[in-house]
Amino acid sequence: MPPDYWQTLRLTLALAACTTALLLVLGLPLAYALAYGRSRFKPLAEAVVSLPLVLPPTVIGFYLLVAFSDSSALGRFLIEKLGVSLNFTFPGILVGSLVYSLPFMVQPLQAGFGQVPRSLREAAYTLGKSRSTTLWRVLLPNMRPALLNGLVLTFAHTLGEFGVVLMIGGSLPGTTRVASIAIYDEVQSLHYAQANAYALTLLGVAFVILVALYWFTKRDAARLS
Amino acid sequence: MLDFHLLKALHTAAGPRTLDVRLTLAPGELLAISGPSGAGKTTLLRLLAGLDRPDGGFIQAENQAWYRAESRQWLPPQQRSLGFVFQDYALFPNMTVRENLAFAAAGQPQAERNISDLLASLELTELAERRPAVLSGGQQQRVALARALARRPRLLLLDEPLSALDLPTRLRLQQVLADVHRQFELTTILISHDPAEITRLADRVLELELGQVRCVGPPVATAAPARVLGRVVAGLPGGRLLVQLPGGTKVEVSGTAGVGEEIALTIGVASTL
Numbered sequence: 474m475p476p477d478y479w480q481t482l483r484l485t486l487a488l489a490a491c492t493t494a495l496l497l498v499l500g501l502p503l504a505y506a507l508a509y510g511r512s513r514f515k516p517l518a519e520a521v522v523s524l525p526l527v528l529p530p531t532v533i534g535f536y537l538l539v540a541f542s543d544s545s546a547l548g549r550f551l552i553e554k555l556g557v558s559l560n561f562t563f564p565g566i567l568v569g570s571l572v573y574s575l576p577f578m579v580q581p582l583q584a585g586f587g588q589v590p591r592s593l594r595e596a597a598y599t600l601g602k603s604r605s606t607t608l609w610r611v612l613l614p615n616m617r618p619a620l621l622n623g624l625v626l627t628f629a630h631t632l633g634e635f636g637v638v639l640m641i642g643g644s645l646p647g648t649t650r651v652a653s654i655a656i657y658d659e660v661q662s663l664h665y666a667q668a669n670a671y672a673l674t675l676l677g678v679a680f681v682i683l684v685a686l687y688w689f690t691k692r693d694a695a696r697l698s
Numbered sequence: 699m700l701d702f703h704l705l706k707a708l709h710t711a712a713g714p715r716t717l718d719v720r721l722t723l724a725p726g727e728l729l730a731i732s733g734p735s736g737a738g739k740t741t742l743l744r745l746l747a748g749l750d751r752p753d754g755g756f757i758q759a760e761n762q763a764w765y766r767a768e769s770r771q772w773l774p775p776q777q778r779s780l781g782f783v784f785q786d787y788a789l790f791p792n793m794t795v796r797e798n799l800a801f802a803a804a805g806q807p808q809a810e811r812n813i814s815d816l817l818a819s820l821e822l823t824e825l826a827e828r829r830p831a832v833l834s835g836g837q838q839q840r841v842a843l844a845r846a847l848a849r850r851p852r853l854l855l856l857d858e859p860l861s862a863l864d865l866p867t868r869l870r871l872q873q874v875l876a877d878v879h880r881q882f883e884l885t886t887i888l889i890s891h892d893p894a895e896i897t898r899l900a901d902r903v904l905e906l907e908l909g910q911v912r913c914v915g916p917p918v919a920t921a922a923p924a925r926v927l928g929r930v931v932a933g934l935p936g937g938r939l940l941v942q943l944p945g946g947t948k949v950e951v952s953g954t955a956g957v958g959e960e961i962a963l964t965i966g967v968a969s970t971l
Contacts, residue, residue, distance in 0.1 A: 592788035595749050598775040599782040600802040600849055610801065614792040 504582035534640025585619020781846030
């Protein structure tokens with residue numbers, strides 16, 4: 474077992490959990506707007522949301538690193554006015570993870586909103602229900618598989634992120650060194666057994682999460698039909 | 699009670715057209731809308747419900763303006779007192795029958811009692827704890843109707859509510875509709891393709907074609923069954939007979955009679971199914 478195995482694991486899970494929770498809050502309104510909005514700029518917004526899917530993580534990490542540093546206006550504002558320095562900190566890699574995993578939350582939710590028949594939404598409106606009541610009582614309960622999908626994929630994807638965290642956070646044990654980076658470090662130092670401990674853990678966790686997802690989805694489908 | 703003039707661009711198979719309907723409904727009237735698909739029937743209903751925005755005109759419901767193009771007034775569907783029954787029923791799959799009604803009636807005075815009354819009068823009491831997915835089409839339609847009534851609307855809009863049902867169920871639900879319309883003193887607009895249904899239920903019919911009103915008026919009763927005499931000209935296999943009618947037309951019927959015998963036949967007008 475590597476010396477800071479539990480510390481690294483705790484940090485990895487904390488990052489994934491925080492990212493998932495925050496992305497749920499941010500992703501829901503965004504997915505709602507993308508699913509039902511009729512703005513001319515929708516394709517633009519969809520492209521921005523999907524960019525992290527196709528960009529190398531190092532590109533995202535590089536621009537965030539620059540943006541958070543005192544060489545950019547945003548970074549100077551954060552550091553001088555708010556006293557927040559994001560590079561090489563946990564909040565910094567959290568922001569990076571939010572950007573990196575955004576499509577994994579927004580896309581399933583957007584698809585879920587799209588799959589709820591329009592007449593259900595309209596029926597709620599003709600029954601005098603506001604948009605928010607309709608969202609909570611009609612839309613979300615009828616898109617539970619999509620919700621679960623978004624949550625699980627975001628969590629699992631954040632567990633496996635490497636490039637963004639490395640660029641913004643480096644490898645500070647207990648602060649920014651997540652499991653995927655620890656594997657890289659251990660291999661660099663030729664500690665194959667310790668790298669294997671992390672790798673095996675990530676493999677196991679990812680597998681269990683996906684099995685649980687598909688099992689719940691199957692059960693849910695059986696229950697509603 | 700309901701006075702409207704609605705204009706809306708339509709995209710029909712015959713190219714772009716304009717829906718243009720001007721009508722006044724008396725309180726308690728039941729109006730049927732019929733016409734070929736693409737005529738704008740559903741669009742008209744959706745405009746009245748506030749689910750789509752008209753391009754021009756007005757909607758006045760009792761003393762309340764629901765829409766007025768010149769003053770840019772437009773009331774969202776939430777604020778219009780109406781019940782809408784969708785063609786696909788649109789029941790909430792995550793709620794039981796009772797929960798569907800309770801969701802609709804939330805905030806109404808005496809909601810509990812109203813729901814029980816509605817369940818009873820639409821014969822849904824025994825199905826109250828079931829979810830929509832396990833109900834038959836006719837049962838789902840009754841739930842949809844009960845749910846639309848749970849908010850105590852003055853106006854009921856029905857988009858082909860019975861078209862997906864088999865004939866016996868449909869006949870029974872026509873009676874339910876007629877009863878509900880009377881009992882709740884509703885003004886009702888019903889889209890229907892079935893002449894028999896229209897004759898049975900409607901005070902007036904509005905015929906739409908490519909967005910234009912072709913005619914409005916009382917429904918024309920379907921012809922009463924006629925009796926004619928015919929002569930059996932031959933016996934056919936399977937217990938069927940070939941009968942010659944007075945005009946010379948020959949028809950096949952089932953029955954027993956000797957060749958040359960004269961028999962009475964009833965000729966009915968089949969309703970469109």
